[in-house]
Amino acid sequence: MVSPAPSNTESAEARQIKQTAYHHGNLRRAIIDAALEAIMESGPAGWSLRELARRAGVSHAAPAHHFGDKAGLLTAVAAEGFEVFANALERAADDVLDVGVAYVRFAIDHRPYFEVMFRPELYRMDDPSLQTARERAAHVLVTSAGRLSPGPAQNRLTTIAGWSLAHGFASLWLSGALPETAHGDPEALARSVIRLLFGTTRG
Incomplete structure (x- = not known):
């Protein structure tokens, strides 16, 4: 072949x-x-x-x-996607801004994985390899959000806000909804948006 x-x-x-x-x-x-x-x-x-x-x-x-069956195949796709995703986030983990940009870059560079990973109705959430990779990625997101949070009581809300921003931006870009999609640089724009909304932050 x-x-x-x-x-x-x-x-x-x-x-x-x-x-x-x-x-x-x-x-x-x-x-x-x-x-x-x-x-x-x-x-x-x-x-x-x-x-x-x-x-x-x-x-x-x-x-x-x-x-x-098809769910089994999509489970394998999701597990592999989360593995690549976790690797990308871990490489950026020293910088909060870079984590958000890495999220967007992953979605654009690995769109087929992205289309499956965040739709748990398509696959088996109890798959061990999927759970391990998913938890690795989540750890980076939660740790990064903790650096932005004003206090422990707000950590969860900050995590949801940061995740929503990165995921929402990536989805808008992939759908072509943003005018900048035609000629813009998604990483540069994502970095500017994250900095604007979170006021950040290096390290």
Whole structure:
């Protein structure tokens, strides 16, 4: 099987995962990659496992064999997405502003993951690998919000506010709702918005 050409926005980390898997003939990887392509084109609901098998060039039974059903496949997609997401946030964790920008950058560079990760009705929330990666990402967000909070009693509200800002900005950008989407720099704009609303802050 020939590895698909990487997208312009795909991270080196994600490309390395794909290349290693394809070189070893990993059907599981091929099916996940086909799912990511399908999600990018038509969202997480616009395809069936049979269609996905055809796209990946594998037998009709292969997706069910590896993942059980569509929820199982989307669980694997969400778990992998949270893993890449947690890695990105942890690399930015020393700077509150950078955490928010990393959130936006992840959503734009890894849109198929982003389309699934925050829709828990699509997958199995009790999956151990998903829970571990999700908790890693949440830890960075909560810790960062704690640096902005005026006191312990406000930590939860600050976390929700920061999360809503980063997630909302990313969603607006991806939907094309912001006029700046056509020609703007999402990271620079996100950084300016975060600084404006939180008045911050380095470190």
